[in-house]
Amino acid sequence: MRSFWTEPFLWIHLAGLAACPLALELVWLGLAVGDPILPVWLEFFLVAAIGLGPILWMQLTRPFDIFSILIFALKPEQLTQEQRRLLSLFKTKTNRVITIAATVLLLWVLWQIYRVAPVAAPVVPLSPRWHFLGLLGAGLAFLISHLFLQVPVAVAQVLLTSESEFVAATPYPVEKIPQDFTVPGVRVNKILSLTAKEAATPSVPATSSSAELTADQE
Template identity: 40%
Template sequence: MTPRSEPLLWLQLIGVGVLPLEALLLLLVLAGSDPGPLPGLERLLCWAIGALAPALLLMRRPADVWSLLLLQTPPKGRRELQRRLSRLQATPALTLATAVGAALGLPLLWWIDRQAAVASPVSPFSACPRLVALLLAALLLALMLWQWQQLFQSLWLLSRKPETVAGTAPLSLGELEQQRLSLGLPLLLPEPLLLPEPQKLSEPSAVVPVAVEPEQRTEKAEGTDLDQQVP
């Protein structure tokens, strides 16, 4: 019962490469409009809508680890291992990671908005009003925060030992609906990965030395000399 046999946990790690691309898209969105008379206030409101509010929700109801936002594994069709891992999501470490991700969203948004004028010639959102750009930026921040939490959850669960998973009670369907944020169509039914079992090295057979008494050695030696004298 190892978490490394679940393919969705490995699939969530794609967020490492997706997050920089979403930051680039955020730059292009903000580059399509000029900042208003109070750009600092606009950034604070955008961050509060796109990062702070979703962070409070995700700390209260963490994102379901078996949800890819658009698709998810049906709750009634989940394996026992998946339900055990769902209960292991409730840990203060993941709550702290979500809070850190929301806090990092503010300086990221602030820096990108200040540098957005550099990308204005290549931005496809050049005719976008400032309000629409800020709303799109808030949506991107919420998406980045979701993937940030999913990334840390996957790393956390992949590092759990099989003994820890086996000693954890499965999460019931009612607890899942009340304690987890499950989004997406219930269409994901991936099969577990077939991992090779560790081979146990066979112990070498112990050779017990047999002690030969001195009298037996003398008799064997005399017998050998007589055999050599006989033609």
């Protein structure tokens, strides 16, 4: 097992992939509100632009900082050298072709959802006159689904990095992290109660051990 696989933030964000289909279900419900008012291609483009554009731009220019959960993010100066090495890998190992391919795949999924949206119309709680609200909700849900696809895809690429490449990676400069990565939410000193190093190495009460050793020597 690679040493950096003990980093809990990697697995937390990889598991976020499970939220993608749930968000796509909300897209389906949003598109089912009322009948199209604008041309079909225009409504489809509107939802696609809201959901795909911001996340694709983020991942290609300032990748998502995985050392964050919900509305909290670790301050850059609180990251260990190993964690900053991982950030370097996100800059070098994330393949732009795969990132764009994931976007194209989600665009195809959106078109399939748009085609079958009328099937969900009977269960939508909103009145048909709220069609534009449904479109907006679908766009925001599509944005969330795209985020929960792209971040796990990037994490998966980093997880496939060899141990030698990880060790050779230079820790990302602390002062450049806010400029080169998207650091979401409120910055805090600590999020998880256990760091990767602490989780991998159980603590031993040094005081009692020293006392026992002294007693034995006597």
